[in-house]
Amino acid sequence: MITFAHPWLLLLLPAPWLIWRFMPPHKEQVAAIRVPFFRMLTEAAGETPSIGATVLRRGWLQMGAAICIWALIVLGLAHPQRLGEPVVIEKSARDIVLALDISGSMDERDFVGEDGERQQRLEAVKSVMKEFIAARDSDRMALIVFGTKAFVQAPFTEDLQSLDGFLDQTQVGMAGPNTAIGDAIGLAVRTFEASEVDERLIILLSDGADTSSRMTPINAATIAADRGVVIQTIGVGDPVASGEDKVDLGALEDIAKRTGGAFFFADDAKALSDIYAQIDEMAPRITQSASFRPTENLSWIAAGAALLVGLSILSLLTIRARRRAS
Structure with missing residues (x-):
């Protein structure tokens, strides 16, 4: 039987989505090149210039890995443990x-x-x-x-x-x-x-x-x-x-x-x-x-899995980047 020593920590699972959904996005100003003929470029491209921002988006692989790692971290913090048979x-x-x-x-x-x-x-x-x-x-x-x-x-x-x-x-x-x-x-x-x-x-x-x-x-x-x-x-x-x-x-x-x-x-x-x-x-x-049930701590499995997923995705993205550069 597997239980959690701190099950209330599982409430942290939706925290990243709640932050993304209800908190304003992070804004950062960056230096840009001023082009004298900017208007001509926008007219040629058929665009209307306006004040805005570029939203960086992750690929599905990065997003999936981030969700998986976060879930594994929360599971580890909740201290999963396997309960043995009661010992009297x-x-x-x-x-x-x-x-x-x-x-x-x-x-x-x-x-x-x-x-x-x-x-x-x-x-x-x-x-x-x-x-x-x-x-x-x-x-x-x-x-x-x-x-x-x-x-x-x-x-x-x-x-x-x-x-x-x-x-x-x-x-x-x-x-x-x-x-x-x-x-x-x-x-x-x-x-x-x-x-x-x-x-x-x-x-x-x-x-x-x-x-x-x-x-x-x-x-x-x-x-x-x-x-x-x-x-x-x-x-x-x-x-x-x-x-x-x-x-x-x-x-x-x-x-x-x-x-x-x-x-x-x-x-x-x-x-x-x-x-x-x-x-x-x-x-x-x-x-x-006096009775007790021996417990086996399983947090190391969640932590190890999170580390393995992170290293795997990092390696895969590095390989992709090198292939594109070549």
Whole structure:
């Protein structure tokens, strides 16, 4: 489809004719030779002398070329362009941070898989998280891992396959043996500082109690709530264990409530899978769509054609003039 960016300029097409039709002709005085016997010449020619002017007229070829060149110039000024097919671009309107506990207790093999076999906690969690990530097509996601310290394993990205790769590289204990839930939340909130969307969600999974944070989880959750960040928390592991191996369900539930999120507990792979499915339903994909049509500028064609016509006519008139002179 061909359109004009400035179609109003096409109104200039009749401008030369309007000027020729309604404006007085250009007059120019030129020197002439005075002939003493001018009267005798006019009588011999049968003409009556009078004051007048000689009107120079162009040939049909010159006139046709002038009209063609003018039309091409106006078309070029109107900026003709070819419109391509509409292109729709969807981008995520929500950023999600996955905060994953990889402390030493995640090495326990107490998660029962769908096949009835016991699995390592972290491997079971990673398997379910991959399914969740695959279902979040077009969402921007980041991965934070935490143990004694919290680290950004993968910054915000829409390339969810690369996020899977970073998740595969995650191993138990690589961030230290302890659990720093508060620091993980604080790092996630700082990660959102580079985010330009209003919908911000943290999905935090932990199997222990906070033992090494510089900021308490409750204070970190309060800061997150003040900045409009929602935290969904998931507790896994053994709530009746002792020491650092005991998952602090009360703290995880309090974190979620303070930010307007929800708390979940899973004791096997199926329950964990169901939880991520619930979170997926509670936080459906939000996208912002923008569409545009690619354009190809065609003004150069009109300009090139006008130049070609002008050079062709000039060459032809020059050849004619030389033939007459010879």
